[in-house]
Amino acid sequence: MITHYFKIALRNIFKDKIYSLINLIGLSIAIACCLLLIFWIQFELSFDNSQPKADRIYKILEVEKRADGLHKNDWIRPGIASQLKKSFPEIETATVFTHENLPFVYEEGKEGIMADYATTTPDFLDMFSYKYIEGNNIKFKICFYII
DSSP states (O other), X not given: OHHHHHHHHHXXXXXXXXXXXXXXXXXXXXXXXXXXXXXHHHHHHTTTTTSTTGGGOOOOOEEEEETTEXXXXXXXXXXXXXXXXXXXXXXXXXXXXXXXXXXXXXXXXXXXXEEEEEEEOTTHHHHSOOOOSSSOOOOOSSEEEEO
């Protein structure tokens, strides 16, 4: 029975070649779009799953209403983390992570270098588990590391 279906399909493909080609191109584009969409959704859902406490980590965004619409910003004021910990006893740790680019110029009028640096609070080391290349997890008031 199935061989009969294949024979009919092949006869129709060879009978109307242009129509069959258009259908096959459309089918291949649709399958490619579906696969790309599946891979993109899988990537978005797997964000930060490398951390052991990934199911308990949340990111807070600030939403501003401007004249040209709503703008989401991941930078929030540093005092928010401590206020959240005081207000909600369910929050175990809260940290603030800032990332900046600063130019370092050694002499007036000469080009310097751009340095990317990040600062965070000590709770960062409790929330995320990173392997240490050198040293240990001594808590500092502010941790600096190069990105």
